[in-house]
Amino acid sequence: MSIYIDENICNGCKGLAEARCERICPGDLCYRKENTKAAIRDQSACWTCACCVKECPVQAIELRLPFQISCNAASLKAQLKRNRTIWTIKDASGQVEEYVIQARSLKGD
Amino acid sequence: MGITRIDCDILIIGGGAAGCFAAVEIYKRSPDCNVLIMEKAHIERSGCLAMGLNAINAYIHPGQTPESYVANVEKQFEGVIRKDLVYSIAKGLNSAVRDVEEMGLPIEKNDDGTYKMRGKRSIRICGERLKPILAEAVCKTKAQVLNRVVATNFIYDGERVLGAFGYGVRNSNFYVVKAKAVIVATGGASGIYRSNNAGEARNLIWYCPWNVGTGYAMGIRIGAEMTSFENRFIALRVKDVHAPTGIIAVGARSKQINAHGEDYLECYYKHLGGNKCLTHHRLLATIEETKAGRGPCYLDTTTLSVDEEKRLKEDFLNMNPPIILLWAANGMNPRTKPVEIHGTEPFIVGGHCQAGYWIDKDRRTTIPGLYAAGEAAGGAPKKYVSGSWVEARIASATALEDIKGFPHKKIDDSLILKEQERVLSSLNKKTGVLPHEIRERLQKIMDEYAGGISMNYALHEERLLEARRLLRCLKERTNDVKSENNYSLVDVLECIDKLDVARVLVEHLIYRKETRWSCYQARLDYPEKDDKRWRVFVNSIYNPDTDEIRMVERPLDR
Numbered sequence: 001m002s003i004y005i006d007e008n009i010c011n012g013c014k015g016l017a018e019a020r021c022e023r024i025c026p027g028d029l030c031y032r033k034e035n036t037k038a039a040i041r042d043q044s045a046c047w048t049c050a051c052c053v054k055e056c057p058v059q060a061i062e063l064r065l066p067f068q069i070s071c072n073a074a075s076l077k078a079q080l081k082r083n084r085t086i087w088t089i090k091d092a093s094g095q096v097e098e099y100v101i102q103a104r105s106l107k108g109d
Numbered sequence: 110m111g112i113t114r115i116d117c118d119i120l121i122i123g124g125g126a127a128g129c130f131a132a133v134e135i136y137k138r139s140p141d142c143n144v145l146i147m148e149k150a151h152i153e154r155s156g157c158l159a160m161g162l163n164a165i166n167a168y169i170h171p172g173q174t175p176e177s178y179v180a181n182v183e184k185q186f187e188g189v190i191r192k193d194l195v196y197s198i199a200k201g202l203n204s205a206v207r208d209v210e211e212m213g214l215p216i217e218k219n220d221d222g223t224y225k226m227r228g229k230r231s232i233r234i235c236g237e238r239l240k241p242i243l244a245e246a247v248c249k250t251k252a253q254v255l256n257r258v259v260a261t262n263f264i265y266d267g268e269r270v271l272g273a274f275g276y277g278v279r280n281s282n283f284y285v286v287k288a289k290a291v292i293v294a295t296g297g298a299s300g301i302y303r304s305n306n307a308g309e310a311r312n313l314i315w316y317c318p319w320n321v322g323t324g325y326a327m328g329i330r331i332g333a334e335m336t337s338f339e340n341r342f343i344a345l346r347v348k349d350v351h352a353p354t355g356i357i358a359v360g361a362r363s364k365q366i367n368a369h370g371e372d373y374l375e376c377y378y379k380h381l382g383g384n385k386c387l388t389h390h391r392l393l394a395t396i397e398e399t400k401a402g403r404g405p406c407y408l409d410t411t412t413l414s415v416d417e418e419k420r421l422k423e424d425f426l427n428m429n430p431p432i433i434l435l436w437a438a439n440g441m442n443p444r445t446k447p448v449e450i451h452g453t454e455p456f457i458v459g460g461h462c463q464a465g466y467w468i469d470k471d472r473r474t475t476i477p478g479l480y481a482a483g484e485a486a487g488g489a490p491k492k493y494v495s496g497s498w499v500e501a502r503i504a505s506a507t508a509l510e511d512i513k514g515f516p517h518k519k520i521d522d523s524l525i526l527k528e529q530e531r532v533l534s535s536l537n538k539k540t541g542v543l544p545h546e547i548r549e550r551l552q553k554i555m556d557e558y559a560g561g562i563s564m565n566y567a568l569h570e571e572r573l574l575e576a577r578r579l580l581r582c583l584k585e586r587t588n589d590v591k592s593e594n595n596y597s598l599v600d601v602l603e604c605i606d607k608l609d610v611a612r613v614l615v616e617h618l619i620y621r622k623e624t625r626w627s628c629y630q631a632r633l634d635y636p637e638k639d640d641k642r643w644r645v646f647v648n649s650i651y652n653p654d655t656d657e658i659r660m661v662e663r664p665l666d667r
């Protein structure tokens with residue numbers, strides 16, 4: 001598995017003609033199911049680029065590694081702010097690490 | 110399904126690094142020019158830049174000159190490069206970078222305001238948002254952007270490119286975009302060879318999996334001259350997640366070590382220059398270490414300081430999040446365990462190596478009305494992201510100049526019908542071959558007969574001739590391929606494009622009878638570099654009427 005979508009958190013981007021994850025995936029892999037929750041068409045086609053992870057406004061998507069790459073679970077979430085990106089990494093033992101990285105220079109910031 | 114017809118002045122195919130920059134550039138020079146970008150994904154996160162970048166790899170620091178830049182590229186590529194093209198790139202690098210900084214890209218600086226030197230020719234950026242920043246700059250122009258429209262072929266009347274056809278994957282519309290000039294900026298080609306990972310991880314590859322060489326294939330199919338496909342690119346990357354190693358080797362100054370902890374470049378490859386060897390020799394040495402039983406090979410990151418480690422992780426979050434997961438999953442950090450490295454499958458690219466359209470110094474291809482920039486353009490390796498911007502600038506200026514007073518030409522309906530039928534043919538089939546079957550067959554042939562990973566990249570005549578034969582068989586079967594929805598329809602089109610690229614590639618590999626670049630193009634039957642005979646460009650022109658690929662040689666000096 002490359003991305004995991006938590007259906008309890010996903011709100012289906014209600015009101016939008018195209019869900020945000022669907023709009024952004026460079027491989028056109030995300031879509032909304034009939035129950036309006038997001039899903040991935042084909043895990044094996046995922047590039048693990050994390051674009052959908054960053055784009056989801058409610059952090060319903062996390063990045064994982066396919067089992068063949070590592071048999072231990074770790075996950076990565078992201079939150080986009082106007083000029084920085086906040087990353088949350090959970091390692092196999094459950095420990096959480098956070099990174100805040102500048103992403104854009106804003107005039108007057 | 111409907112047909113959408115649009116007329117514009119300049120059509121840009123592919124809204125990646127080069128495509129976005131071109132749109133901005135045309136707007137600056139000629140605000141009333143009617144520009145259209147056709148993009149298969151969404152320009153906000155598409156192509157090579159989707160994950161983000163942490164460095165700009167081509168930049169002229171104080172003390173360096175365009176001339177010294179060209180000299181380095183020439184050395185790295187064993188003397189076979191288009192110096193005129195590389196020089197024109199070198200001259201424009203710094204101003205292009207400055208433009209993107211203006212758009213909002215954070216670049217690390219010294220106290221005096223100059224960019225901090227990362228490597229000899231690179232600078233460090235916080236580039237996670239580079240693609241959205243470029244897309245935002247495009248939004249400030251008047252350019253029309255067609256997202257989720259996949260270009261399928263050029264509109265070509267036998268004399269001139271008159272635009273392009275596209276398929277809208279969201280609305281199932283067939284697009285006929287007429288233009289006075291077309292800039293092809295679709296990036297390079299991945300997915301031609303079998304990758305290191307299989308099954309559920311098959312797309313965990315270095316290059317963007319959706320840059321499949323469509324721009325090359327479209328040119329091939331109208332007889333555009335292509336160059337240097339045999340100069341494949343094989344990347345030395347972090348094993349499994351394919352994170353770039355430059356940031357560790359250059360940024361953090363880590364050494365390549367083998368399983369015994371030896372600095373193997375210095376111990377065993379002094380004759381190639383040791384730690385100062387060329388990029389392709391670093392790869393060669395790593396393959397040789399494994400063959401000699403001294404693998405796995407690593408980048409020794411255990412000497413990093415705590416601060417350096419943190420910085421390294423930030424750099425990777427900016428450009429390759431999977432490596433962060435790899436460390437987290439395995440409960441390790443770069444300081445506790447060296448990072449294992451290996452070679453990827455071969456890619457066909459004009460940004461790290463020099464496969465692509467044969468162009469003149471102004472970025473005209475050999476077909477009137479068609480210009481190339483970025484990875485799609487050949488002859489100028491090591492252009493990377495900043496060189497792609499420069500090329501976009503040059504191509505834009507040329508296209509603008511060439512279309513002055515140029516009228517739109519009428520497009521024959523038969524051309525439209527023919528392409529519509531080609532694009533949609535797979536949808537109407539009840540039974541047939543599936544796109545993944547074509548893809549797997551292609552990758553198996555290329556891996557085993559045209560120097561893939563399983564062959565340690567080695568090439569020789571008999572296997573290549575077999576590859577040629579098998580690809581021809583496979584090509585015939587593409588008539589039977591079927592698709593079920595728009596997603597698999599695109600998959601089908603991509604497979605056909607990859608196959609067209611692969612066939613040209615194999616002819617290039619057969620033609621160059623020497624070893625010019627280790628691993629990238631290394632012949633077991635001609636193991637020496639032969640400067641007397643082969644300091645030339647190997648080019649090809651496909652004839653769609655006879656299905657034959659004609660090889661031509663072009664001299665180096667121009």
Ligand SMILES: Cc1cc2nc3c(=O)[nH]c(=O)nc-3n(C[C@H](O)[C@H](O)[C@H](O)COP(=O)(O)OP(=O)(O)OC[C@H]3O[C@@H](n4cnc5c(N)ncnc54)[C@H](O)[C@@H]3O)c2cc1C
Binds near residue numbers: 157167320
């Ligand atoms: C993983 C990775 C890391 C890199 N890191 C660095 C780095 O740190 N520093 C550096 O300087 N360079 C780096 N590069 C190189 C740099 O990203 C590329 O050289 C540059 O992006 C090339 O620009 P381009 O416009 O030719 O291709 P891209 O930026 O890939 O753009 C191609 C565009 O064409 C679109 N497209 C493709 N086919 C079609 C079609 N049929 N119809 C419509 N649109 C289509 C794609 O979706 C994409 O938007 C990296 C490349 C990769 C792959």
Ligand code: SF4
Binds near residue numbers: 011038056059
């Ligand atoms: S972007 Fe997030 S909330 Fe919206 S559909 Fe996708 S997963 Fe659900």
Ligand code: SF4
Binds near residue numbers: 024047
């Ligand atoms: S990680 Fe990237 S490739 Fe995978 S589903 Fe998300 S956006 Fe698409």
